[in-house]
Amino acid sequence: MDAKTGLVCAALMTHQDVDDASVLPDLLAQITADVPVDTVGGDGAYDTKQCHATIAARGAQPSIPPHEGATRWAQTTPGAGWRNDAIETIGLAPA
Numbered sequence: 116m117d118a119k120t121g122l123v124c125a126a127l128m129t130h131q132d133v134d135d136a137s138v139l140p141d142l143l144a145q146i147t148a149d150v151p152v153d154t155v156g157g158d159g160a161y162d163t164k165q166c167h168a169t170i171a172a173r174g175a176q177p178s179i180p181p182h183e184g185a186t187r188w189a190q191t192t193p194g195a196g197w198r199n200d201a202i203e204t205i206g207l208a209p210a
Contacts, residue, residue, distance in 0.1 A: 167194025
């Protein structure tokens with residue numbers, strides 16, 4: 116959804132056996148490359164390396180809470196900087 120206009124930018128119906136994180140690339144692919152994506156939001160189900168890599172490849176920032184028990188990722192992992200900062204901010208792992 117475009118937060119400024121309220122318009123739905125991408126939608127996908129899946130079977131109940133399909134997890135949300137696995138279809139994020141398909142959702143973002145519905146938005147043409149010439150349309151900037153500032154932020155991609157989702158719940159903790161999207162806290163995967165694949166999702167963060169997909170978001171980073173699109174040049175966007177994630178707004179995804181790290182899942183319970185999350186640990187830091189190596190700094191070379193796409194999205195690790197933002198995620199590691201979030202983990203420290205919410206107190207999931209010591210600094």
